[in-house]
Amino acid sequence: MLNRFLFSKIDNSPLIIFRIFFGILISLECYGAILTGWIKRTLVEPQFTFNFIGFDWLQPLPGYGMYVYFFIMGTLGVMVALGYKYRFSIISFTLLWTGVYLMQKTSYNNHYYLLILISFIMCFLPAHRSHSFDLRSNRGLKSDSMFAYVKWAIVLQLLIVYTYASIAKLYGDWLDFGIIRILMLNKASYPIIGELLQEPFIHKIMGVYGILFDLLVVPALLWKPTRKIAFIASVFFHLFNSIVFQIGIFPYLSLAFTVFFFEPxxxxxxxxxxxxxxxxxxxxxxxxxxxxxxxxGLYFVVQLALPIRHHFIKDDVLWTEEGHRLSWRMMLRSRSGSIKFQVVDKENGEKTTINTKDYLTKKQQRRIGGYPDFIWQFAQRLKKEYAEKGKDIAVYALNSKVSVNGKPYRAFIDQTVDLASAKWNYFWHNEWILPSSTAEKVPKTF
Incomplete structure (x- = not known):
């Protein structure tokens, strides 16, 4: 039964056209990052980037290096679309994209992570065996079929993404539409639709539609009687997200996936x-x-486990952020915070208040107060800087306050803990994050 399900030979047209769509989209993502100034704001202007913890050695290339880096990735995308040196192109893109993903998290989107996963899967798929330049040099590659597991690997990956995204929305601030109202506040200036997006009934429609769409779209696309309706709903949903949230290629990549649901x-x-x-x-x-x-099996076990790891970490993920990334928790929270860093010279007790503006870009400053990993990494950065001057210091987070989803500000970081000496716990709770249940409410004074 399983052999029939996975190893039946089917027409490979969906995989071939997806390769073309995918290559075009990743090239647009990379070239667009150059043209829109994303690289300049995110990778060039900062003195340093907040990389994923453990990847400190992944820092942006100097000078025009990151422009060249993204140009190469964009060109690899074109090569993928053309099926030119496909294996080299898709493996190279996967490695380079993973590198830039781990290099910074100030600008974080779930589709950056999804691109890694899909690129990784595509490394193993025979997507160059039809309508590709590789066939000119090796006619033996040509094939009009593929194993059915190719289709089901993509479908299962999408099912995991959408299902976890739907389940994650089943919490108070989404169900009372409060978070949607907050997310729409900065859309008020949009022409034509800006005022409409502030209406409570629109928030209710978005909230209910978001849960139902994420939960049902994959099953509905798989079932022939509902497939066309689900496709129309997908077009509406993803174009709406593209216009309102401006999240790059993600909506169009999601639409490209639908080729795997129609008959080959x-x-x-x-x-x-x-x-x-x-x-x-x-x-x-x-x-x-x-x-x-x-x-x-190993790959999908990991994919199933990562989004639920926060349930095994102490406290609420909405408060601690521990276990939030890589979990398909999309558009679930809005955070704002304030913090002061104090450096204490361990030798003479001299205290210095750090002005984060001297170190961080505006976008990084908006992150530093509300995210514990940013706070810890900045403390480590200060420790390294002072060590280069021959000084042994302690770093304290004073008056750390965070508001989640517009709720009252609460004390966030234990200000008695020396963050320069604290170790980052990769898999469990960091105890210097104050508990959500007992954190003292503080007035909104900033």
């Missing part, structure tokens, strides 16, 4: 009319079957 013959007729149809119905169990089972 339908995709062939729409995009590859001259491509011969693949009509054989056969099961061909490959010699690498066990490898597919083992590696595929």
């Amino acid at each position: 013959e339908t995709i062939r007729r729409i995009f590859f009319k001259k491509k011969p149809p693949y009509l054989l119905q056969k099961i061909e169990v490959p010699s690498f079957r066990n490898t597919v089972y083992i590696l595929g």
Whole structure:
């Protein structure tokens, strides 16, 4: 039964057109980052970036290095779309994109992480066996079919993403539409739709639609009677997100995935009319079957486990942020905070208040007060800077206050803890984050 499900041979048209769409989209993402100034704001202007903890060695290239870096990634995207040196192109892009993802988190979007996952999966798929430049040098690559597991790998990845996104929305601030109201506040200046987005009934529609869409879209696309309705709903949902939230290629990548849900013959007729149809119905169990089972099983176990890890970490993820990333917790919270860093010379007791404006860009300053990993990393940065001057220091976070989803500000960081000496706990709770249940309410004075 499992062999029939995974190793049936089917028309590979959905994979081929997805490769083309995917290559175009990642190239637009990379070239767009250059043209819109994203690279300048995020990777060039900062004195340093807040990398994922443990990847301190991943810092932006100097000078025009990051522009060249993104230009190379964009060009690799074009090569993927053309199917030119496909394996080299997709593996290289995956490594480079993963590098820039780990390099900074001030500008964080879930689709950056999704790109890593999809690129990684695409490294193993035979997406260059039709309509590719690689066939010119190796005609033996040509094939009009693929194993069914190719389709189901993509479908399962999407099912995980959407299902966890829906489940994560089942909490108070989404269900009372408060977080949606907050997210829409800075959209008021949008032409035509700005005022409409402030209406409570729109917030209710968005809240309910968001939960139901994420929960049902994959099953509805899989079931033929509801497939066209689900596709129309997807177009509306993702175009709305593109216009309102301006989240790059993510909405269009999500639409590109829908090619895996339609019948392969339908995709062939729409995009590859001259491509011969693949009509054989056969099961061909490959010699690498066990490898597919083992590696595929391990990969999806990790994908299922990561989004629920916060349940095993002390306190509420909305407060601590521990376990938030890599969990498909999309548009669930709005955070703001304030903090003062005090440096104490351990030798003479001299105290210095740090002005974060001397170190951070405006965007980094908006992050530093509300996110514990940013706070800890900045303390480590100060420790390193003073160590280079021959000074041994302690760093304290004074008057740290955070508001989540517009709620009253509360004390956030234990100001008696020397953050320069504190160790970052990668997998469990960091005790210097004050508990959400007992953190003292503080007035909104900043």
